[in-house]
Amino acid sequence: MHDHKITTDFTIFENIDELSSTQKKLLLKAIEIRDHAYAPYSRFSVGAAVLMENGEIFTGNNQENAAYPSGICAERVAIWTAMASLPQGRIKKIFISARSDKTVVDQPVAPCGACRQAIAEYETRQKENIEIFFTGEKGKIVKSNSIKDLLPWMFDNSMLS
Template identity: 50%
Template structure:
């Protein structure tokens, strides 16, 4: 048996104000769309703002359903919209923000596993990393320079 070590490198900004101006604007858009999420069951709101290479910004938020598997996360809502409407335009960056209606969320909240896999598909398709910024309602912001930092053992088409 052999043991391997996998490392992920992330950058942590102590506050929103430390972000580059264009990312602050992108994060503001994720917050705006987050507050319009349909989350009556979990009361956990998530917003995603995706910056495309052509300058367009695509927004998405979580959409819940009483039949839980039928809902969709903000990240997949946004990236699937981008893929459908801008199929040949690379994704440059994503800004994600989360908020609970039950408590003050100050912990940076990364994408769930299903969203990581969906983002990985687009990162592989465009053969270029997607920068992901994520935060809670307030507080620190985490930056990943590639989805592979969040999902180091990606399942991709090389296995098919």
């Protein structure tokens, strides 16, 4: 037996002013689409913007349903829209922003487990890291260089051979 330590690296931006112009544009797209989410049950809205290798941007927001498991997260809406439009495309960056009608979300909100797995699928497929930026409605913005930082023991297609 031996112990094994896993470490991850993240970049923390104190606010939007520390982002590059491209990064700001993507975050603002995520915020804009977040504010059109359909979240009548949780009152928790999430928006995502996906930047593709060719420069195209695809957005998505969470869509809830009275039958709770039937809803879908913003990240998967944006990713699957992008990949449906550009099946051979490569995802470069994902920006995520969340807010609540119940309280101020001033902490970064990372992707849920299902969304992490969806991101892992495409990062594995394209054999190239996807940068993931996430934030609340205000405050710090966290940047992960790869889904592996958020999901270090991820399940991928290599397990199925």
